[in-house]
Amino acid sequence: MERSxxxxxxxxxxxxxxxxxALEIAQARGWANVRMCHIAAHLNASLAELRELYPDMNAIADAWFSYALAEMLSVSDKTLRVFAVKERLFIVITRWLDALDVNHRVSVQMIRQKLYAVHVQHWAPMIFSLSNLVHWILDAAMIDxxxxQRKLEEIGMTLILLEMLRVWGEDNTVDQIKTREFLKKRLDMADRTMRFLFLKCNPKGMDAQPTKKVKL
Structure with missing residues (x-):
């Protein structure tokens, strides 16, 4: 049997x-209305071939967000190193958003599909994915x-992302200006809060790099 x-x-x-x-079909039909049979017909493939790679539509959505994560992580450390913490976070997060913005409407639909009350099977994996995204953002921004302090940063970043995604979902501005301005304000606020809480413990500032202890 020939495989397409x-x-x-x-x-x-x-x-x-x-x-x-799947993304192309979703642009016309909406993500909630895309079925595996539509994709199979579009590619002249069998459902069995699709199932070898994607067990369901949610797996395809996860692949799209995985692509955006990979784009975010491609930022060079050398490029980021010259910036302050809040600026590094802004660059990293907006790179993730830019990757998703290529299919903005469909990306928003994917997130909302995962949040449907009847789709309880998606809730636990979604919480894990959000936690995973937070960790990668902090690592990509070289926050060690x-x-x-780390626990508070993780909690704060989670709250910022959830708020930002709500704004981003309704953002129709060019280059996501509304979302970018919102994110910048939230990161400024978070930076001031963390400096207030931890500056006394770290007189060199939040951007200081830990010094290595030399064994004599």
Whole structure:
């Protein structure tokens, strides 16, 4: 039997084809109305071939957000190192948003689909994905704090992301200006709060790098 998707030899290419087809169909139908059979027909493939790579539509949505995460993590450390913490966070987060903004409307629909009350099976994985995103953002921004400060940063970043996504979901401005301004204000506020809480413990400031202890 001839396979229209070469899932055995090039899974990455086949996965990308399925993802791009799903996004294209969603632009016309809306994400909630895309079915695996639509994608199979679009690619002249069988459902069995699609299932080898994506067990359901939620897995395709996860692949899209995974792509955005990869784009976010491609920021060079050398590029970021010259900026302050809040500026590094702004660059990293907006890079993630820019990757999603290519399919802004569909990305918003994917998130809302995961949040539907009847889709309880998506809630736990979504919480894990959000936590994972927060950790990657902090690491990409080269924030290597520990202890109580790290816990507060993780909580604060989670709240900022949730608020930002609410704004971003309704943002129709060019280059996501509304979301960018909102994010900048929230990061400024968070930076002032963290400096107030921890500056006395770290007189060199929040951007100071830990010094290495040399064994004699």
């Amino acid at each position: 998707l070469d899932t055995s030899l090039n899974k990455v290419l086949a996965s990308d084809k399925i993802l791009m087809a 704090s520990a202890g109580r």
